Amino acid sequence: MLARCLTALVAALAFAVPAACASARPLVGVGDASAAMFADANWQSLHLRITRICVPYDAVTRGGWERAQLDDFLAAARAHGVEPMVAFGHSRHAGPAPTVNEYRQALLAFRAAHPEVQLITPWNEANWRGQPTSSNPRLAADYYNQALTVFPSARIVAADVLDQAGVLDWLHVFRTYAYRHPQLWGIHNYLDANHFVPAPQSTTAKLLRYLPGEVWLTETGGIVESSTMSHDEQRAARAITHVFELAALSERITRVYLYNWYGITRPGMWDSGLVGADGAPRAGLAAVRAYLRS
Numbered sequence: 001m002l003a004r005c006l007t008a009l010v011a012a013l014a015f016a017v018p019a020a021c022a023s024a025r026p027l028v029g030v031g032d033a034s035a036a037m038f039a040d041a042n043w044q045s046l047h048l049r050i051t052r053i054c055v056p057y058d059a060v061t062r063g064g065w066e067r068a069q070l071d072d073f074l075a076a077a078r079a080h081g082v083e084p085m086v087a088f089g090h091s092r093h094a095g096p097a098p099t100v101n102e103y104r105q106a107l108l109a110f111r112a113a114h115p116e117v118q119l120i121t122p123w124n125e126a127n128w129r130g131q132p133t134s135s136n137p138r139l140a141a142d143y144y145n146q147a148l149t150v151f152p153s154a155r156i157v158a159a160d161v162l163d164q165a166g167v168l169d170w171l172h173v174f175r176t177y178a179y180r181h182p183q184l185w186g187i188h189n190y191l192d193a194n195h196f197v198p199a200p201q202s203t204t205a206k207l208l209r210y211l212p213g214e215v216w217l218t219e220t221g222g223i224v225e226s227s228t229m230s231h232d233e234q235r236a237a238r239a240i241t242h243v244f245e246l247a248a249l250s251e252r253i254t255r256v257y258l259y260n261w262y263g264i265t266r267p268g269m270w271d272s273g274l275v276g277a278d279g280a281p282r283a284g285l286a287a288v289r290a291y292l293r294s
Contacts, residue, residue, distance in 0.1 A: 024251050026253055026256045027050050028048060028256050028292065029052065029082075030043065030048060030051060030259070030260065030274065031054070031085075031219060031258070031259045031260055032051070032260045033069060033073060035069075035075070035076035037261040037262070038076040038082070040275070042275060046288065047292075048082065049083060050084075051083070051084050052084065052086075052087060052121075052218065052257045052259075053084060054088075055070050055086065055087070056089060056092050057091065057098060057103060057106050057107075057123075058093075058098070059110075060110045060113050061109045062091075062093070070086075070114075074116075078116065083118075086120055086121070087121035087123075087124040087157075087219075088106075088120075088121065089125070090132060097132030097133070097136075100143070103142075103143055103146055104146045111150055111151060118153065118154045119155050120155070120156050121156075121157040121186060122146070122147040122158075124160055124219075125160055125162050125188055125219070126159055126161060126174075127159075127161045127162055127166070127170045127171075128162045137159075137173040137174040138177045141159075141176075144174075144178050144179075145177075148179060155184060156184065157184055157185065157218060158174075158186075159186065160185075160188070160218050160219075161187060161188065163189045163192050163204060164191060164203075167203065168207075168210055171207075171211070183213030183214060184215075184216070185214070185215050185216070186215075186216050186217075186218030186219075187204060187216070187218065187220075188217075188220060189203065189220050189243070189246055190219075190220060190221070191203065193222065193240075193243045194222065194223050194229070194235075196239070200249075204246045205249055215253050215254075216254065216255040216256070217246075217247060217256045217257060218255075219257055219259045220243050220256065220257070220258060221239070221240060221284070222238070222287070223239065223270070224263060224271040224273065225268070225270075226268075226271070227269070233283045234283050236282070236283065237284045237286065238287075240284050240291075241291070243256065258288065260272055260273055260274070261274055262275060262276075262279070
């Protein structure tokens, strides 16, 4: 009798564990560059605990307003109990990509200024054509390798990639040169989300099959307007809903960072804000609320 009871208990637990795992949902945050986001009552009502900022790799060493913007954002995140991830990208000043040593020195300066930051993306959207690493995945791997040594206690997002054509080939080269068999990856699945690609056929799904370990949607969201998309807040809201459908593809997707909080007022420019430039809520914000409450 005891043996039968134990067998039944083990069987019940075997079914209970997958059920518990199936209910796991990713953490959700919003990335932006404005510290004002944290004071916005609409943002506060979401009770988010993670955020992301993308800055030039040389923001600290150059100083000025770029350094001030970074410092203000991180101070506001800390004051509100929010864990920041910092992603580095190209300089706002003309010039070639930094050498590996120049990049390392910039990271050391950042670490000295902000030792509290423990989530690092070495290079933002590294396969996109606007980045110097787009045609040089080995350089992106070199930057990642430097970040590993500069931030030994931090979690490092290995490659942060856009879901565009050729991404798997790019990642194959990156993985060839990256140290320590990376187990944390970042995806910007704007194309899947905003073109409403069915989840099973999506590039997100292909990347999940190719990449080992944990995956974060480090930048994604609904595009309200861009140079190729007319202004449509309802379409953007549907894209945000699709982001969460894509995130449900795998429990390995453990974080979703939506971009961004504030929209802009310039027609034809990229705008994926959950609120307008004036802070007025948009349909995308309602989509986020609906997911968080579901």
